[in-house]
Amino acid sequence: xxxxxxxSSTMTSGMIAAxxxxxxxxxxxxxxxxxxxxxxxxxxxxxxxxxxxxxANVNKxxxxxxxxxxxxxxxxxxxxxxxxxxxxxxxxxxxxxxxTVPEAEALAAAGIRGVLLTSPIVDVGKIGRMVALASSGADxxxxxxxxxxxxxxxxxxxxxxxxxxxxxxxxxxxRRTGILPGEPAVELARQIARSKRLQIKGVQAxxxxxxxxxxxxxxxxxxxxxxxxxVETKKLLVKAGFDAQILSGGSTGxxxxxxxxxxxxxxxxxxxxxxxxxxxxxxxxxxxTVYADFQPSLTVLTTVVSATHAxxxxxxxxxxxxxxxxxxxxxxxxxxxxxxxKFGDEFGGLTSEGGGKLPAxxxxxxxxxxxxxxxxxxxxxxxxCRGDKVEAIWPVAARREYSRG
Ligand SMILES: Cc1ncc(COP(=O)(O)O)c(C=O)c1O
Numbered sequence: 214x215x216x217x218x219x220x221s222s223t224m225t226s227g228m229i230a231a232x233x234x235x236x237x238x239x240x241x242x243x244x245x246x247x248x249x250x251x252x253x254x255x256x257x258x259x260x261x262x263x264x265x266x267x268x269a270n271v272n273k274x275x276x277x278x279x280x281x282x283x284x285x286x287x288x289x290x291x292x293x294x295x296x297x298x299x300x301x302x303x304x305x306x307x308x309x310x311x312x313t314v315p316e317a318e319a320l321a322a323a324g325i326r327g328v329l330l331t332s333p334i335v336d337v338g339k340i341g342r343m344v345a346l347a348s349s350g351a352d353x354x355x356x357x358x359x360x361x362x363x364x365x366x367x368x369x370x371x372x373x374x375x376x377x378x379x380x381x382x383x384x385x386x387x388r389r390t391g392i393l394p395g396e397p398a399v400e401l402a403r404q405i406a407r408s409k410r411l412q413i414k415g416v417q418a419x420x421x422x423x424x425x426x427x428x429x430x431x432x433x434x435x436x437x438x439x440x441x442x443x444v445e446t447k448k449l450l451v452k453a454g455f456d457a458q459i460l461s462g463g464s465t466g467x468x469x470x471x472x473x474x475x476x477x478x479x480x481x482x483x484x485x486x487x488x489x490x491x492x493x494x495x496x497x498x499x500x501x502t503v504y505a506d507f508q509p510s511l512t513v514l515t516t517v518v519s520a521t522h523a524x525x526x527x528x529x530x531x532x533x534x535x536x537x538x539x540x541x542x543x544x545x546x547x548x549x550x551x552x553x554x555k556f557g558d559e560f561g562g563l564t565s566e567g568g569g570k571l572p573a574x575x576x577x578x579x580x581x582x583x584x585x586x587x588x589x590x591x592x593x594x595x596x597x598c599r600g601d602k603v604e605a606i607w608p609v610a611a612r613r614e615y616s617r618g
Pocket of ligand 1: 288291331419424462463464465466481482483484485
């Protein structure tokens with residue numbers, strides 16, 4: 214690196230550190246820093262967004278939903294980033310889903326309306342924070358899939374004198390969260406309705422067992438069966454006198470299946486903005502083995518830091534930088550034939566699968582991550598790049614602070 218570049222990169226990172234305790238100026242400092250950066254000067258490992266691919270994904274999903282006459286409320290569990298949520302809203306989203314209370318808080322703080330907390334919460338601290346959000350004027354909705362939550366929510370909402378919109382969360386086959394569809398869901402709705410503060414707006418049905426089913430025909434079968442149960446339950450709720458208009462659910466893997474189902478009102482798609490290796494392997498509706506409806510826009514930028522051996526090199530991205538909790542391995546974006554192996558916390562090992570050339574010491578490589586959501590959760594910032602130039606630095610503002618839930 215030449216002296217001028219070295220000085221500008223060290224000075225700007227010092228500037229960020231100096232201002233990071235002043236939230237009002239953090240965004241301005243990040244913009245200033247981004248102004249001087251290119252991909253060649255970002256300190257690695259770093260999380261990089263290819264803006265052209267990202268914007269194409271945001272627009273493609275929005276256009277699909279417009280044509281299918283289905284709404285979409287994208288899931289922020291993927292990006293935890295209000296700057297991205299704002300772009301999804303600008304593309305026509307009805308609101309944004311949150312998996313955690315900190316995500317809901319960060320989205321509301323950024324002025325996002327229609328924030329739906331999709332996870333159950335059953336402790337008074339988290340319930341209190343969601344009620345406080347609603348009391349502050351934030352437009353939030355909660356999903357309820359168990360019998361404890363309405364009791365706690367009703368109590369907190371009554372104490373705060375605030376009304377809360379809720380969806381009945383259904384377990385439509387993945388056995389993770391939610392009440393069983395049909396009569397158990399109607400019974401739960403009756404319990405919820407005992408509080409005048411809780412207003413039922415519809416149902417939520419996420420089918421995690423459908424999203425990554427390999428092969429389009431098989432995926433279609435699983436998803437139609439799952440969402441079919443939600444459609445029927447929504448009808449039962451209406452028959453029982455509830456104003457159940459919303460059916461919120463679906464995923465990146467089933468967006469083009471679920472949006473065609475009569476009664477589905479909105480998609481909770483998440484990964485489509487970034488994509489990852491796990492999703493690329495589920496196969497497309499065109500019969501191809503690679504699911505290419507959306508482009509990989511998220512990568513981890515790494516540097517080769519050791520090339521002592523002829524048959525392998527080491528990069529500066531181990532398990533602290535690349536999430537490898539699923540079975541797939543990171544894939545080098547522009548270097549076919551490289552195999553990534555875990556080398557502990559700080560390093561990854563690269564070997565050549567077909568005997569081809571290995572990258573040299575100091576070479577920079579981008580990797581498509583196995584699973585985008587947990588990988589984003591490892592970083593505080595996303596470098597949004599147009600070609601080689603860093604156009605913006607987006608804080609991962611809602612990154613899970615485990616101590617705060
Ligand atoms: C509740 C909920 N909705 C929607 C999604 C869809 O996400 P994706 O599009 O990334 O599969 C998920 C993913 O885990 C989820 O948990």
